[in-house]
Amino acid sequence: MFTSDTEYIDSSKYQDKKHKTLVLDSYEIIEDEEGVASSHRVAVKEVRSLQTAVTYLIISIALMLFGAVYEYFGHGVFSFYMIYAFAIPLLGGALPYMTDYIRRLRTAASHGGSGGSKFTMLIRTPWMYHAGLATLTVGSIMKGVLDIYGTTNSLTIAYPVAGALLIATSFLIKPKHCLS
Amino acid sequence: MKRNNKKQFPKQRILAAYMALLLVFTTYVALDTFVITRVYGDAANLSSEQENDSAQSGSDSDIQGSENIELPDTNSGEDETSSQESSEHKHGGKHKPDGSHGPGSHKKSVSTGSSDQSGSSGSAGSSDSDSSNSSSAVSTASDSYSDSNISISLKEYRQNDTTIYVADVTLSSPEYLKTALAQGVYGKNVTDKTSSIASDVSAILAINGDFYGTQEKGYVIRNGQLYRSAASNGSEDLVIYKDGSFEIINESEVTAEQLVAKGAVQTLSFGPALIENGSIAVTADEEVGKAMASNPRTAIGIIDDCHYVFVVSDGRSDASEGLSLYELAEFMESLGVETAYNLDGGGSSTMYFKGSVVNNPTSGGNIKERSVSDIVYIGY
Secondary structure, eight states: OOOOHHHHTOGGGGSSHHHHHHHHHHHHHHHOTTOOOHHHHHHHHHHHHHHHHHHHHHHHHHHHHHHHHHHHTTTTBOOHHHHTTTHHHIIIIIHHHHHHHHHHHHHHHHHSOOOOOHHHHHOSOHHHHHHHHHHHHHHHHHHHHHHHHTOOOGGGGHHHHHHHHHHHHHHHOOOTTOOO | OHHHHHHOOOHHHHHHHHHHHHHHHHHHHHHHHHTOOEEEEEHHHHHHHHHHHHHHHTOOOSOOOGGGSOOOOGGGSOOOHHHHHHHHHHHSOOOOTTOTTSSOSOOOOOTTSOOBOTTOOOOGGGGGSOHHHHHHHHOOSEEEEEOSSEEEEEEEEEETTEEEEEEEEEESSGGGEEEEEGGGEEEESOOEEHHHHHHHTTOSEEEEOOOGGGOSSSOEEETTEEEEOOOOTTOEEEEEETTSOEEEEETTTSOHHHHHHHTEEEEEOOOOEEEETTEEOSOTTOOSTTBOSOBOEEEEEEEETTEEEEEEEOOSSSSOOOBOHHHHHHHHHHTTOSEEEEEOOGGGOOEEETTEEOSOOEETTEEOOOEESEEEEEOO
16 A cells, blocks of 8 residues: 655656545655554644644734834835735745645545645645745845845845745655655 | 654754754844944045055045145134025025925024024015015024035925925035045944034034945945945936036946046935936835835935035924925925935934034934934035
């Protein structure tokens, strides 16, 4: 039943639903040291997706409030980077993981499967994806602060570059020993 | 499966380590931007070096060494409230016919203490009679300075619920219009209060400059010395030439070296241009740094040869709302300015005259001076 790492990263495995389930089960087994039962594993995935989505949602709300407060005390000076910083964790984190959670709930209810959203399943190295989102978000806040102060710093280019690289890498590379 | 479990990396640790790295980097960026001081050059040394070079080559230096000019006592200037009235008629007579945007309708003493209010008895209503009368009607209590080379009259206006301070400057030679760097050096995060820098160079009148230190690009030419030649794409600069004339240039169209070759002695890189060729050059919704609001402002303008206005408005307070860029441009136009340029505003806006700060700089919600990179001043 369990596939090897090589088989896991083979995208052709995603072509049919049966293999997809197999791959996901394999992934879960590798990640969970306890080796929990199949039905339990599906529930764990749902909970994780929900937890991730809620965490990103809380971060988005916090950033929204932070941007509003910063602008309130900014004497009318504003920066789009500050105002819309919340959109990064919202669109990149809360939305896909909430979609993933809802899809898992639906597929589990309909035929006991464990299929999540297509987007999150494409993320092969989730920690890199999260790190990328964090980098982009912090970079946006930092750029907003500098904009509002009326200054620049060439070092801020590192945020979008690192963030984009991390996110792109998270879709492309599956570390041999399952870093995800 | 067991092999995988045994060799599984601690992903949470890696993520935590990356977050720590991100925090450290962000802290460094913040310190690099706001705290860490980097000195790239000593203005005084560079100036003296250039003077020596000029002396050796026999060319005329743009840098006016203080040893070449007799430094008068800045307190020796006469307080000439009566004479400044006629000065206003002469230099600042361009007012809107309806007087609605004529500078000020409210009279208030300036804080320098030596003002004479004898000429300020006109009511706001009297400003409607004609343009010449509106000049006297809008004039307020003022302070002034005068010697054989420099004549300055300081007036305070009230417009758009904002207190505006205008220093009308007439010079015998443009060499008395100068700039100075904080602590006498060019660098990043090298700052000092406008009043301190002004005091250090014995300025008679000073306003904050363009705060070049907050930017990594944009031409910096000061007193003939080129400090920074990295162009900021699309940036509008004010160039002050050796003959005292003003020109608005775009950094994407001319290099700093070309400006120096053309005789530029100062560039101020903030903007935008408020008045060009006597007409307002900004739109009603134009702003600096996305500040779509009324704020304290600083501007400089030229009326005619060796005749300048330094303008600072208060803002961000109940007593003075502040001006939008367009309102500032309208005000400058009403002064009869041919070319006017917006300098660093907000908490930086400060005017110093004869040893004290004239306006009410607001910094962090309090009335206090902010430290800046540079000033524009009148002095010897």
